[in-house]
Amino acid sequence: MMLANYLTAIILIVLGLFCVITKKDLIKIVLGLGITDYGINLFIVSLGFNEGGTSPQFAMSEIMHGAYFVDPVPQALTLTSIVIGACVDAMALAFVVMLYRHYGTTDSTKIRRLHG
Amino acid sequence: MRFKDGITEQNVVVKCGSDFMLPFALMFGFMVIFFGTTSPGGGFQGGVMVASAVLLVYLGYGREAAQSVISSEFIRVNEAVGAIIYVALAMCGIFAGGMFCENVFFRLFNIGDPLSAGTITFMSYAVGYKVLTGVGFLLLLLVGLLALDTQEEVDA
Amino acid sequence: MIKKYLSIFACLLVLAFGCWAMAYAYFEVPMTYDGSDVDVTELYKDPSSYDINDPDGVADIIVKTDLEQTRAQNVVAAVVFDYRGFDTIGESFILLAAIAGAFVILHGAVKKGKEAEKE
Numbered sequence: 261m262m263l264a265n266y267l268t269a270i271i272l273i274v275l276g277l278f279c280v281i282t283k284k285d286l287i288k289i290v291l292g293l294g295i296t297d298y299g300i301n302l303f304i305v306s307l308g309f310n311e312g313g314t315s316p317q318f319a320m321s322e323i324m325h326g327a328y329f330v331d332p333v334p335q336a337l338t339l340t341s342i343v344i345g346a347c348v349d350a351m352a353l354a355f356v357v358m359l360y361r362h363y364g365t366t367d368s369t370k371i372r373r374l375h376g
Numbered sequence: 377m378r379f380k381d382g383i384t385e386q387n388v389v390v391k392c393g394s395d396f397m398l399p400f401a402l403m404f405g406f407m408v409i410f411f412g413t414t415s416p417g418g419g420f421q422g423g424v425m426v427a428s429a430v431l432l433v434y435l436g437y438g439r440e441a442a443q444s445v446i447s448s449e450f451i452r453v454n455e456a457v458g459a460i461i462y463v464a465l466a467m468c469g470i471f472a473g474g475m476f477c478e479n480v481f482f483r484l485f486n487i488g489d490p491l492s493a494g495t496i497t498f499m500s501y502a503v504g505y506k507v508l509t510g511v512g513f514l515l516l517l518l519v520g521l522l523a524l525d526t527q528e529e530v531d532a
Numbered sequence: 533m534i535k536k537y538l539s540i541f542a543c544l545l546v547l548a549f550g551c552w553a554m555a556y557a558y559f560e561v562p563m564t565y566d567g568s569d570v571d572v573t574e575l576y577k578d579p580s581s582y583d584i585n586d587p588d589g590v591a592d593i594i595v596k597t598d599l600e601q602t603r604a605q606n607v608v609a610a611v612v613f614d615y616r617g618f619d620t621i622g623e624s625f626i627l628l629a630a631i632a633g634a635f636v637i638l639h640g641a642v643k644k645g646k647e648a649e650k651e
Contacts, residue, residue: 262558263554263555263558266554266555266557266558267551267554269554270547270550270551270553270554271547273550274543274546274547274550277543277546278539278540278543281539281543282536282539282540307564308564308565308591310563310565310566310567310568313567313568315416316595316607316608317415317416317605317606317607317608318572318575318576318598318599318605318606318607319414319415319605320573320576323572323573325573327572327573328567328568328569328570328572329567329570329572329595329607330565330567331564331565331567331591332591332594332595332607332608332611333565333590333591333594333611334564335608336608336611336612336616337616337619339420339608339612340612340619340620340623343420343623343626343627344623344626347626347627347629347630347631348630350514350630350631350634351630351633351634351637353518354633354634354637354638355637357521357638357641358637358638358641361641412606412609413604413605413606413609413610414605414606415605415606416606416608417606418606418608418609418612452635455628455631456628459624459625459628462621462624463621466617466621476618477614477617477618477621479601479602479614482601482602482603485603486603487579487599487603487605488605492603492604492605493602493603493604493609493610494602494603495613495614496602496604496609496610496613496614499613499617499620500609500613503620503624506624506627506628507627510627510628510631513631513635514631514634517634517635517638517642520642521638521641521642
């Protein structure tokens, strides 16, 4: 069951890198950067899975007698990674807005010279 | 309703929908922040849920209403206050004789209370406050940019 | 034209190798933490009844000692704020720096727009 998660993660990573390399519109490049981040986060979370385990909370109203936990450490590290991905997207989009105001276009082949 | 400079005024159905969903979003977000150590959730998750109130107000009432109801300067200052409170809580470990970021309050309560985990709950509140104000300020900034295109076309 | 075909061929090559690597990771690599020998209800009744002489990795020690040393019922929140609290300080500062940077970049455009609106 986790094989589907792993294959989706590698497809997302390669799709994001393909968008960054090939596309010419600036907003599409920023979207590709975001998709690569989501693929990596999915891969890290899927590493710590155990068949039949429950989520790692000691919530005694819901845990039955024979339950066991999945790995809590990859889940905690993915939280940090999600926040970093969101921050990178925010700054990249701020750059795109300023470039559009300065040059009047979002085509990356026309933004070539260094204005003073 | 003109789309060129953002949403200025909406019709009655969208306004009523935004009015209806706003208290639920705020209350659920604050509950996820408050019970951060006894049920799934915590500071980061709840902070983003409360910051979605800015977008709900913008969708229902327009750009001018969102900028006049939520003041941008106050929220920008409070984001740094959240970071300072977090570092001050982490320094409590040094003043009590232990390490940096050590848990020093956890013996005061029992297991099962919302405040039971000591420094973890207070750090979670500080991070929730910081994410709330930070993401809200970012959304307000990006919404306020939508009006500037028509002015340059009028001037040029 | 040849550059576009070359980049598509390179991405397909990376995708093929990645799929083989993920199939290897699913079938051959062992699990990171096998927690089926820890009885969770007994640990909740008596938080100091654990034995960490022969641990199965860091996650084993964290799940067993969490209720006694931090009294937090949410193990993920305890890992983020107590066992790995220093990483969370760094991430907090990343959030501050990113939002401050976006504000600095867009501040000139917002002020020019407000002055043009007032005229």
